[in-house]
Amino acid sequence: MLGADGHILGDENTAWRPSTVDVPDEAPRGKLDLMIDLDFRMTSTGLYADVVLPSATWYEKYDLSTTDMHPYVHPFNPAISPPWEARTDWATFRSLAQAVARLAQDHLPARDDLVMIPLQHDTPDELGQPLGKVRDWRAGEAEPVPGKTMPRLAVIHRDYPNLDQMYMALGPLARQSIVCKGIQISGERAYDEFASQVEACRAPGVAQGMPSLERDESAVQAILTFSGATNGRRAVEEWEALERRTGLSLSAIGRGHEAEAQTLQSITAQPQLAMATPVWSGLEAPGRRYAPFTLNLEHQVPWRTLTGRQHLYQDHELLLDFGEGLPLYRPPLTLPPFASGDTHVPPNEARSVTVRYLTPHQKWGIHTTYTDTPQMLTLFRGGQTIWISEEDASAMGIHDNDWVEVYNRNGVIAARAVVTYRIPEGVAMMYHAQDRVIGVPGTEITKDRGGTHNSVTRVIPKPTHMVGGYGHLSYGFNYYGPSGHQRDTITWIRPLKEVKWLED
């Protein structure tokens, strides 16, 4: 995909292969026609991109930040204007939309696409697999009914020539309804409120007369106006909607704040306590901070599960087949570092050790951010490291700060060893996302630059996460679905005899 070698040493065809999907013997390889990176840091993504767009940092733009575990929505305000050619994300995407729309006039007319949508959480799709039985319409076990026995199908109108206008306006769908966590309110009032706060689009075309989102401040304001956490009227509307749905008396929780409408200016002036809303847990009720399941425990709102209660036993047939009807301990997988058919790694004269490989979060960065600054690098060892036990180090005959190769069928890493008695024998720990832009030499095995902490891991989807269409076991974006599980890794480590910087 990047036009670079991933240095996978494993034989792709030794893995289990599904019988119902056509898998070619050789996975297709190639390079993306165009890779664009929008980042204010030169990460390895930037190094492999065809185009790097200069991006404004947090201190050069308007934006919002919050979590659902504290009751504040924080504004970002530019301390300085973006320097040089840097633009805010909003401005960058606006420019891209304009460029695409201009070219689309001649080259990319509007079209309709048919897309598949997984059976969704908080919708009637949750009834897709009654009694937790998988009925495969492909095997004739059921009629193919979109949204019931198969994913939903939808026709999406993609209006490329009008992309820029649609990007810069709040469109009519927002006026119809706002839906979150199964709670639906009308968007009419929010839309009109927002329209009264910003200018309307003037240019003739699809967006004419609609409230403008041209500026990033307007996008921020739209979010604040449409969210019950920052707009008291929305909060009441959401509580009333939940009240209608549950038959419980809930709207009093939101009352008293109807006149409050936080704005970018008001939360910039000083932090403002958000408002309680059923779609966000940052504030559970006036004076009630986040605690898990407060809505269900203190207001008797049914859990969003199959039974509407705390739900421990899972009777979906896939979970039962895997023996996971009830929570249980699963020992780590013991996938071997290499299998027959894999690329042979010729031994060097040094001894290697086999370790269980862990990748916890580091304290010198948030993922790769900050890890490459000279100060954070100075505050530890100034480059990629892997922690190993004193027993394993002595078995390999290496000392603290010596270079090692970490390798298995998934790839090869070059790093310096941090030897310690803090971790037990047989375990190695490589802190997450140190990136490979700083001081990473070549490896003896690949004769190419060493990889990152994830070079020896491999994504292994957990089959039970594929269950869908059964109550709470239904897909919700960023909430429930197959996740990239890549932690049960066993790898080999051996001394790296010679440091080569590969500057050719």
Add this chain to the structure above:
Amino acid sequence: MKIKAQVAMVMNLDKCIGCHTCSVTCKNVWTNRPGAEYMWWNNVETRPGPGYPQEWEDQNHYNGGWELRDGKLHLKAGGPAVKLATIFANPNMPTIDDYYEPWTYDYETLINSPRREHQPVARPRSAMTGDWIDSPTWGPNWDDDLAGGRAIAPRDPNVRDLQEHIAFEYERTFMMYLPRICEHCLNPSCVASCPVGAIYKRDDDGIVLVDQETCRGWRFCISGCPYKKMYFNWNTHKAEKCTFCYPRIEAGLPTVCSETCVGRIRYLGVVLYDADRVLEAASVANPQDLYQAQLEVFLNPHDPRVALAAKEEGINDAWIEAARNSPIYKLALDWRVALPLHPEYRTLPMVWYVPSLSPIMNHLAHEEQMSGQAYLAAVDQMRIPMEYLASLLTAGDVSLIRNVLVRLVAMRMHMRQRAVGDVDDTTLLRESGMTARDLEDMARLLGVAKYDERFVIPTARCEDIPDPEYLQGACGLEGIAPPEGIWPQSRINREREREIDRSRSDG
């Protein structure tokens, strides 16, 4: 009695998470410039470990601080005669390798690299020589979280005499963080070491500073400071040190390290002390008596005689009031849970530490049925050996450490008893020697105290500024502002003179 006031600091090690935010913000503000690359006025050490600079506590090697000879206080490194003899080759001077050789990266190559066979990578290079280095070999936090293990941790000077209490093995691992700044001592050996008198302890707030105009770069302060918190700038050839962020302190604001501390472990407040008793306190025979001696140098601001005497020394009401509300006074004197770092150096340091509790070594059977009595026993089974904490904070007196740990455990158990009601805290209350009310106040200050409770800092005393109107008018432009003043008096005077001139010429 000669009363002085000092803004002092306490760090609660129980809450330090070793994030180094204090170090980074300090560096960004103060030492991010040529000549200061290797300086970390604030650093955080993983203990056990040799620290920064390496093994700085080994005074047999560095000869920092004071010692008692024939009952009299002397600089351990020797007086003026020794200094003169070694002025061009000070044997006690740390070398750059004791700190580390600062390095940077060839970041440009990530942007400018031409198309090549292999992905470009920013290689490290020495910030001193510019030479490429394959891998740095030491840094200011090289042994973070026991990195380096048995090859490094046992070089901690504190563990050399504690072998029977310390094991460097997985099952018996212990670890703590020690954030450090200049101690702004009452009896600073850096000040005494300087051959040209360039270092001074400020009268108003006790902050120790280097006069950059007077400093001649002889560097005896660097070896003379037992905490190794004096640094030599190779660019200016002058000594530099933690300034306690005096421009902020003067404005009533906490130091940058305190302000930005994520764990909120730092406290700042005023302590009144009797300058006339400093020498006597620093000269007590037994190093284990130095803690008590220093406590006796401090004065009780609630005592009306002290307040009156302080006023007579020119300490204003706001400072006396601040001394009464000082979180430092509470932690160090009222509750006695804060202790000085290495009192045996006899400098009477003014940055004190609350020692850290740690998990207990052995598995607790039937924890749910544990009595207050059992929790008392747990104090003796904590992972961090009390002997280790005593080596850091009490010149080896384990009983003082135990007293503090009992108080901290009593506080937790008492608060648990109040909130949950499932432990009997009577034994602990009795053992701690503190009242329930004190423990509750301490729990508040150590647990949830807000900004203005943690930092009680009066603004600088400005009653004696000779010409405030002029300073206001000049507003930092004293160099070009007319010395006779600008506004309003000078202009009024000038206009009046002109009027008189006119009337004269008219006449």
